[in-house]
Amino acid sequence: MIKKNSINPDLVEERKKCTFNTLELTHLLDGGAKKTEERKSRETFFLEDPQLQSKVPLEYLSHKEKYEEAVRKACIIFGKVQELQNQGRGGMDNFREILGGQLGSAILKDGNPLTLHYVMFIPTLMGQGTMEQQAEWIQKAWNCDIIGTYAQTELGHGTFIRGLETTATYDPSKEEFVLHSPTLTSYKWWPGGLGHSANYAVVLAQLYTKGKCYGIHPFIVQLRDEETHQPLPGIKIGEIGCKLGMNSTNNGYLGFDQVRIPRTNMLMKNSQVLSDGSYVKSPSSKLTYGTMIFVRVVIVQDAAHYLRKAVTIATRYSAVRHQSQIKPDAPEPQIIDFVTQQYKLFPQIATYFAFQYSATWLWDVYNNVTSELEAGQLESLPELHAVACCLKAVSSADAAQGVEICRLACGGHGYMTSSNLPSTYGLVTAMCTYEGENTVLLLQTARFLVKVWQNRNNLEKFTTVKYLGNDLNRDRPFQRSVEWIIYALQQTAARKIELANRHINERVQKGKAYEDAWNESSIELVAAAEAHCRSFIVETFYNTINELKVSKELKVVLVQLLNLYGVYTALRLTGDLLRFTSITGKDIETLQAWLEELLALIRPNAVGLVDSFDIRDEVLGSTLGAYDGNVYERLFEEASKSPLNAEPVNKSFKLYLKPFLKANL
Numbered sequence: 001m002i003k004k005n006s007i008n009p010d011l012v013e014e015r016k017k018c019t020f021n022t023l024e025l026t027h028l029l030d031g032g033a034k035k036t037e038e039r040k041s042r043e044t045f046f047l048e049d050p051q052l053q054s055k056v057p058l059e060y061l062s063h064k065e066k067y068e069e070a071v072r073k074a075c076i077i078f079g080k081v082q083e084l085q086n087q088g089r090g091g092m093d094n095f096r097e098i099l100g101g102q103l104g105s106a107i108l109k110d111g112n113p114l115t116l117h118y119v120m121f122i123p124t125l126m127g128q129g130t131m132e133q134q135a136e137w138i139q140k141a142w143n144c145d146i147i148g149t150y151a152q153t154e155l156g157h158g159t160f161i162r163g164l165e166t167t168a169t170y171d172p173s174k175e176e177f178v179l180h181s182p183t184l185t186s187y188k189w190w191p192g193g194l195g196h197s198a199n200y201a202v203v204l205a206q207l208y209t210k211g212k213c214y215g216i217h218p219f220i221v222q223l224r225d226e227e228t229h230q231p232l233p234g235i236k237i238g239e240i241g242c243k244l245g246m247n248s249t250n251n252g253y254l255g256f257d258q259v260r261i262p263r264t265n266m267l268m269k270n271s272q273v274l275s276d277g278s279y280v281k282s283p284s285s286k287l288t289y290g291t292m293i294f295v296r297v298v299i300v301q302d303a304a305h306y307l308r309k310a311v312t313i314a315t316r317y318s319a320v321r322h323q324s325q326i327k328p329d330a331p332e333p334q335i336i337d338f339v340t341q342q343y344k345l346f347p348q349i350a351t352y353f354a355f356q357y358s359a360t361w362l363w364d365v366y367n368n369v370t371s372e373l374e375a376g377q378l379e380s381l382p383e384l385h386a387v388a389c390c391l392k393a394v395s396s397a398d399a400a401q402g403v404e405i406c407r408l409a410c411g412g413h414g415y416m417t418s419s420n421l422p423s424t425y426g427l428v429t430a431m432c433t434y435e436g437e438n439t440v441l442l443l444q445t446a447r448f449l450v451k452v453w454q455n456r457n458n459l460e461k462f463t464t465v466k467y468l469g470n471d472l473n474r475d476r477p478f479q480r481s482v483e484w485i486i487y488a489l490q491q492t493a494a495r496k497i498e499l500a501n502r503h504i505n506e507r508v509q510k511g512k513a514y515e516d517a518w519n520e521s522s523i524e525l526v527a528a529a530e531a532h533c534r535s536f537i538v539e540t541f542y543n544t545i546n547e548l549k550v551s552k553e554l555k556v557v558l559v560q561l562l563n564l565y566g567v568y569t570a571l572r573l574t575g576d577l578l579r580f581t582s583i584t585g586k587d588i589e590t591l592q593a594w595l596e597e598l599l600a601l602i603r604p605n606a607v608g609l610v611d612s613f614d615i616r617d618e619v620l621g622s623t624l625g626a627y628d629g630n631v632y633e634r635l636f637e638e639a640s641k642s643p644l645n646a647e648p649v650n651k652s653f654k655l656y657l658k659p660f661l662k663a664n665l
């Protein structure tokens with residue numbers, strides 16, 4: 001039914017209007033023309049493999065069938081990744097793409113049961129294992145001789161990991177640890193792939209030796225027989241059931257009944273238990289948390305990718321869809337011409353760029369700090385932890401909200417599963433919870449900010465908080481510029497940190513314990529961390545754009561997006577700006593007018609911008625967002641795949657409807 005090679009005429013017109021070279025932007029986003037070429041060849045390699053096609057849309061499968069189909073595809077995917085590695089084609093890029101929001105979610109729309117093996121199991125072996133342990137385990141894991149997961153969260157505790165209840169008690173007589181789940185709430189609950197896919201796990205458990213508890217430590221535990229896949233004695237294991245999304249990820253539960261593992265299965269890079277049971281302390285107890293930092297860093301990039309996918313769908317659809325009238329007797333306009341629609345879409349495009357640049361910055365810093373940690377230097381860890389926490393929280397929350405805005409922007413059709421917006425939302429909103437619930441992570445950033453605030457005469461060693469050294473009473477008169485917005489956001493963040501800190505102190509002076517005072521001030525602490533993060537994101541966007549060497553035409557558009565992101569952020573925080581800067585109501589009108597101007601300036605390039613993301617139709621996986629814009633044909637084609645349409649009369653007519661109709665005669 002879909003007319004091949006026929007592009008919707010509205011999209012043809014939109015593409016003619018574009019004022020910059022979309023290919024230049026594609027190359028910029030990929031990191032160069034060569035990278036674009038490599039990405040495209042990878043996409044062809046995966047997406048055009050007939051084995052990776054599905055006969056029936058995922059939605060029509062049962063929960064069990066979904067899992068089985070996901071395992072089938074996951075094995076093919078990672079087999080192909082190994083093939084690429086063996087050919088020397090691409091290193092980490094293969095993994096980042098296949099596991100991240102771009103390519104991976106095209107093939108496995110509702111999650112991958114083997115993701116945790118690559119995202120957490122192998123990184124934990126690498127980050128927490130000694131050289132000998134790495135030699136023993138990593139090759140097996142890379143070759144997929146074993147499949148692992150990361151089992152930390154329990155039924156009773158996810159956030160408060162010091163409160164985990166699983167125990168690992170050292171028995172020096174046999175040089176073994178005994179793993180045990182003493183309560184129902186101590187059962188591991190959530191790890192991806194744990195249900196029926198993994199046969200090994202890194203298990204986080206309270207370490208007991210010589211009668212003393214030393215807190216949580218990582219242990220490699222075999223869960224299933226390597227041949228038969230039967231759970232080993234003492235291992236109680238299963239899947240946790242259906243969820244809002246990610247229904248193919250096979251999240252599982254796990255209990256231990258006095259399960260013995262060799263002493264050498266404790267990952268001992270940072271702390272050790274010697275054969276006689278003596279405990280050797282880690283240089284920092286927080287090194288055990290290293291894998292979580294890594295995944296938080298990766299999530300910022302994923303959030304950006306999911307958002308750009310959603311906004312590509314909604315922007316193309318909005319260019320094709322006509323509805324209502326702006327003027328009487330005029331033809332029905334493209335809905336993208338309603339300014340309220342532009343206000344839904346264009347800030348999401350700008351937000352993608354903002355997150356992308358923060359994600360790149362964070363990835364580089366993460367790699368630098370990791371090298372420092374390897375050399376035993378721990379000084380930069382607190383700042384990395386603080387910035388990773390707030391960026392993970394703000395990017396996942398804004399991306400989830402942005403995807404939902406895009407879904408709403410597509411009206412009724414956005415509610416269709418075939419738009420791919422509902423399942424994209426399911427994947428993104430999960431990021432607000434996993435790898436540290438967002439409020440909790442913002443409180444971690446706040447903890448760092450308050451400490452820095454209390455020692456703000458000593459800011460040289462930091463990168464992200466230098467502005468806290470500025471005089472709080474400085475006033476910078478309003479200007480319609482991003483520089484002013486950055487000043488205003490930093491001023492807001494600094495004042496919020498100062499206020500939260502002051503309120504903690506006042507509560508302490510009134511006799512409260514510091515921890516109670518902290519809890520009572522925590523709404524303000526979260527707000528302070530969020531403000532800090534928003535100022536960081538805008539400033540990073542600004543710095544990146546200023547340094548870019550691109551054509552004049554592209555620069556103009558990127559600056560418009562930067563300005564839009566800045567003014568959009570500022571207008572969402574007008575209450576704060578009125579409170580903490582000398583901005584007036586009149587100035588806010590100026591900002592509002594600027595926002596409207598920017599929407600109009602971006603309007604001709606909207607389709608060009610999302611085209612530059614160069615997301616293949618298979619990756620978008622959407623009836624509404626395909627490059628050719630044949631929306632209505634695709635909606636019909638997908639509807640025809642409903643099993644209910646396979647026969648004109650369903651058996652329920654005979655069974656229920658007919659007798660019911662008769663009874664009412």
Ligand SMILES: CCC/C=C/C(=O)SCCNC(=O)CCNC(=O)[C@H](O)C(C)(C)COP(=O)([O-])OP(=O)([O-])OC[C@H]1O[C@@H](n2cnc3c(N)ncnc32)[C@H](O)[C@@H]1OP(=O)([O-])[O-]
Binds near residue numbers: 286292381436447
């Ligand atoms: C695809 C993905 C699938 C999903 C997988 C998962 O979800 S897996 C499961 C994911 N699960 C989660 O993400 C669970 C989320 N929960 C947690 O990460 C922790 O329980 C916590 C951070 C909330 C508190 O931890 P706590 O009670 O031990 O700590 P505290 O508050 O008492 O602070 C003590 C000090 O430690 C510092 N510090 C803390 N973390 C780090 C770090 N990573 N690095 C460095 N430092 C860190 C902190 O700054 C503070 O420093 P200060 O001020 O003393 O110099």
Ligand SMILES: Cc1cc2nc3c(=O)[nH]c(=O)nc-3n(C[C@H](O)[C@H](O)[C@H](O)COP(=O)(O)OP(=O)(O)OC[C@H]3O[C@@H](n4cnc5c(N)ncnc54)[C@H](O)[C@@H]3O)c2cc1C
Binds near residue numbers: 189440
């Ligand atoms: C899709 C998905 C996949 C996951 N995959 C894995 C995995 O592979 N491996 C794994 O180990 N875990 C995994 N998890 C678990 C995940 O890491 C936890 O759910 C997460 O860390 C939140 O913990 P919680 O569920 O205990 O929430 P809770 O901490 O119970 O949160 C409930 C509420 O309490 C609030 N709260 C809790 N503590 C505080 C505090 N100190 N201050 C203020 N408010 C607080 C929170 O803000 C939240 O509003 C996964 C979870 C999901 C949803």
